[in-house]
Amino acid sequence: WLAAFILIMKGFSIVERRFKAAGGEVDIAARRGSLLVLVEVKARASLDEAVFAVTPKTRRRIEAAGRALLARRPRLAECALRYDIIAVSGWRVRHLADAWRESDRP
Numbered sequence: 001w002l003a004a005f006i007l008i009m010k011g012f013s014i015v016e017r018r019f020k021a022a023g024g025e026v027d028i029a030a031r032r033g034s035l036l037v038l039v040e041v042k043a044r045a046s047l048d049e050a051v052f053a054v055t056p057k058t059r060r061r062i063e064a065a066g067r068a069l070l071a072r073r074p075r076l077a078e079c080a081l082r083y084d085i086i087a088v089s090g091w092r093v094r095h096l097a098d099a100w101r102e103s104d105r106p
Contacts, residue, residue, distance in 0.1 A: 003041040003086040004028055006093055012037065021068030024061025029069060036079035038066045043088040050087030051096065063102050
């Protein structure tokens with residue numbers, strides 16, 4: 001809920017939470033205007049550990065779920081797509097906007 005609250009405070013509307021598809025899962029899909037953000041939320045002992053917990057395999061699963069979400073909700077397909085990470089450690093939060101691009105994967 002903390003990550004969703006942060007996004008709402010930044011002007012986003014929550015489109016989906018815990019969207020699951022055959023290939024993966026998106027923790028939060030949020031929209032602001034013509035921007036659709038797929039967010040992976042990770043909680044760890046430190047913010048750095050949380051960020052580094054988003055592995056290439058995790059990214060591929062999020063990307064697959066994102067494609068499924070766009071197929072299921074065609075009106076979102078016209079939005080620009082961005083992948084973010086929200087790292088949580090206790091009450092500390094770090095929002096990494098544009099954390100990776102789909103073409104960045106190995």
